[in-house]
Amino acid sequence: MRRDELLDAAECLLQEQGSHALTLSAVAERAGVSKGGLLYHFASKDALVKGxxxxxxxxxxxxxxxxxxxxxxxxxxxxxxxxxxxxxxxxxxxxxxxxxxxxxxxxxxxxxxxxxxxxxxxxxxxxxxxxxxxxxxxxxxxxxxxxxxxxxxxxxxxxxxxx
Missing domain, CATH: 1.10.357 (Tetracycline Repressor; domain 2)
Structure with a gap:
């Protein structure tokens, strides 16, 4: 499921680089989707963290x-x-x-x-x-x-x- 792939990408970024690296652009790039694709599932960084x-x-x-x-x-x-x-x-x-x-x-x-x-x-x-x-x-x-x-x-x- 795409949502889990996005969450996995966000967790990997956090683990490897810390919370300062957690941006929507970085997560989208890590997951191999457009920022719009990420925003479809998570409207904000807060929504991503909550997810x-x-x-x-x-x-x-x-x-x-x-x-x-x-x-x-x-x-x-x-x-x-x-x-x-x-x-x-x-x-x-x-x-x-x-x-x-x-x-x-x-x-x-x-x-x-x-x-x-x-x-x-x-x-x-x-x-x-x-x-x-x-x-x-x-x-x-x-x-x-x-x-x-x-x-x-x-x-x-x-x-x-x-x-």
Whole structure:
């Protein structure tokens, strides 16, 4: 789909050159389309960044669903560590770093609130489940900023033990 190709091009630019390089012209050139072709899908740079954030959320939702064998928090934990191992979390840092306007991260704030609400529904010990989900978000941060600082297998195992 052309929309995903445009988002891929934008993410690549961000990863390789930083947020200063994210311009509509550069994304269009990277994707091999005209600027008008890009504007058909994303009317502005803000719309492009919002599209990247929304895609990351949808991908994480899909990871959670693919892991959904018991409780939501166990699925959230499994999805988090799958994202760490696959390198997907580095994309979060790149994309969210490009969002200069806090309003562009509103979909992420809404997703976090939804994930935390969902995590309270089917848990035998809701406070412990919430601690595990919050720890997952700490793992996200470390995995994007200093990935070699953590023994992820040990952390994953200990969080599972808490549940």
């Amino acid at each position: 990247m954030v929304e895609r990351l959320i949808a991908e994480f939702d899909a990871l959670i669903e693919s892991q959904r064998e018991t409780t939501f928090t166990r699925a959230y934990l499994a999805a988090t560590f799958e994202a760490v191992e696959s390198g997907r979390l580095r994309r979060w840092a790149v994309v969210t770093g490009a969002a200069g306007d806090p309003e562009l991260l509103a979909p992420l704030r809404e997703a976090l609130a939804r994930w935390h609400r969902e995590g309270l529904r089917d848990e035998p010990d809701p406070p412990t489940s919430q601690v595990v989900r919050l720890a997952c978000e700490g793992v996200w941060e470390v995995a994007t900023q200093c990935p070699a600082a953590v023994d992820y297998a040990t952390v994953h195992r200990r969080l599972l033990e808490l549940l």
